[in-house]
Amino acid sequence: MNFYSEHAKVWVSVDVIIFGFDEGQLKILIGRRQMDPGRGQWSLYGGFVGTSESIDQAAERTLQELTGMQRLYMRQLGAFGAVDRDPGERVISIAYYALINVADYDEKLRAQYGLEWVDVNHVPQLYSDHNEMVAMALSKMRQKIKSEPISFRLLPPLFTLTQLQHLYEAVLGEEVDKRNFRKRIKDMDFIEKTELIDKTSSKRGAALFRFNRKAYKEDPNFKL
Amino acid sequence: MNFYSEHAKVWVSVDVIIFGFDEGQLKILIGRRQMDPGRGQWSLYGGFVGTSESIDQAAERTLQELTGMQRLYMRQLGAFGAVDRDPGERVISIAYYALINVADYDEKLRAQYGLEWVDVNHVPQLYSDHNEMVAMALSKMRQKIKSEPISFRLLPPLFTLTQLQHLYEAVLGEEVDKRNFRKRIKDMDFIEKTELIDKTSSKRGAALFRFNRKAYKEDPNFKL
DNA sequence: TCAAAAGTGTTAGATTTACACCCATGA
DNA sequence: TCATGGGTGTAAATCTAACACTTTTGA
Numbered sequence: 120m121n122f123y124s125e126h127a128k129v130w131v132s133v134d135v136i137i138f139g140f141d142e143g144q145l146k147i148l149i150g151r152r153q154m155d156p157g158r159g160q161w162s163l164y165g166g167f168v169g170t171s172e173s174i175d176q177a178a179e180r181t182l183q184e185l186t187g188m189q190r191l192y193m194r195q196l197g198a199f200g201a202v203d204r205d206p207g208e209r210v211i212s213i214a215y216y217a218l219i220n221v222a223d224y225d226e227k228l229r230a231q232y233g234l235e236w237v238d239v240n241h242v243p244q245l246y247s248d249h250n251e252m253v254a255m256a257l258s259k260m261r262q263k264i265k266s267e268p269i270s271f272r273l274l275p276p277l278f279t280l281t282q283l284q285h286l287y288e289a290v291l292g293e294e295v296d297k298r299n300f301r302k303r304i305k306d307m308d309f310i311e312k313t314e315l316i317d318k319t320s321s322k323r324g325a326a327l328f329r330f331n332r333k334a335y336k337e338d339p340n341f342k343l
Numbered sequence: 344m345n346f347y348s349e350h351a352k353v354w355v356s357v358d359v360i361i362f363g364f365d366e367g368q369l370k371i372l373i374g375r376r377q378m379d380p381g382r383g384q385w386s387l388y389g390g391f392v393g394t395s396e397s398i399d400q401a402a403e404r405t406l407q408e409l410t411g412m413q414r415l416y417m418r419q420l421g422a423f424g425a426v427d428r429d430p431g432e433r434v435i436s437i438a439y440y441a442l443i444n445v446a447d448y449d450e451k452l453r454a455q456y457g458l459e460w461v462d463v464n465h466v467p468q469l470y471s472d473h474n475e476m477v478a479m480a481l482s483k484m485r486q487k488i489k490s491e492p493i494s495f496r497l498l499p500p501l502f503t504l505t506q507l508q509h510l511y512e513a514v515l516g517e518e519v520d521k522r523n524f525r526k527r528i529k530d531m532d533f534i535e536k537t538e539l540i541d542k543t544s545s546k547r548g549a550a551l552f553r554f555n556r557k558a559y560k561e562d563p564n565f566k567l
Numbered sequence: 568t569c570a571a572a573a574g575t576g577t578t579a580g581a582t583t584t585a586c587a588c589c590c591a592t593g594a
Numbered sequence: 595t596c597a598t599g600g601g602t603g604t605a606a607a608t609c610t611a612a613c614a615c616t617t618t619t620g621a
Contacts, residue, residue, distance in 0.1 A: 322620045
């Protein structure tokens, strides 16, 4: 008998907000809940924290289950612990948000889990407090994308400046001045212009850029 | 039998980093751990989350136990969940940070709990991952104090501009230009000059200011 | 030849930073 | 009278924001 045993245990889960950029919109991945309570409701994907894994590991396991992808960007958002947040049992949930390049995402997996990409501006009502989690994740994203080079996680390895600008516009929810935007990008030497040209979105073609992680680490001054 | 019961429960605790401003230094309140494992080690104060309280309520209960004070500023920092973070059992802890005016704090309570104020720049080794929590709290504080009027939570209701400046210097860990600082304060109409004079720290006396919460809510543009 | 997206500089205004002296008072 | 902390303004530099036209090319 020790002092721990005087107290009650609770279930702890993780829920993951997966952001993607597609069709000029910032989207998240949601699915229909497969179990009671709340079966059939739109919901974030989550999972319980096991006894032999850290909460970060639980979140990574959940994310990988869903995407099959490795080494994705993921950060903790915070813990959600209202007593009745889950209608079934007392469950404390720790929310994470992750960024993926939609093009890398296996469409078969999406279908298999019955997941859908939905525009962050048109998220339906979700199970439990998941809408709150999404709102908080979006707000944190907006903050972070201005001061850290996480935008590249939402794009293919090679991207045009117009794509990058549209991504910022989608995340921030406001228009961005093209010339000022490009000026700032030019100041960041770790965003490198390649010799490659993308001709898919214009007749003239646009230069493809790449994020050089090593160069960023040597001189990490990101500011949008 | 439902799907919850396939999973294991864990203990969930809260730990509170209590900041105070005293003798020109930013300090936190720590104590000697009263139970095994880790008895006698320096530690943050914490408590377990009960079955009928939210995590925020658990944090508030813990904070109030310790300070006897109500309506303090407190925010969640995040969840800490390494498997072996607690040497005794698997415990996931959610850290909170709180701000108090040291002068309001009952010295008897401090002595009763065996707590000490220590400078954030000289925090000893703490139990478990508590040093990590403190570092994160400090970093969040630094961020927040530049964009939200939380500094007043660390001061008496009436304060001089020199006090306020020293507080910023202690939190940010760098010197602040007196004239530029006062210029910015003047721009914020919700920091009101009173007719009162503090003569305790100079012969000439310094004007006492107060934070007008209502005025701030009407025009909340805080920027330091 | 023309529609559509790519690409490019300048200027005014706002913000930020650096900096030094006089004031009021009690001891 | 003097030591101590309180209080004040200006100018240079930097940063931010607004703004429009030319280029390239495939259809």
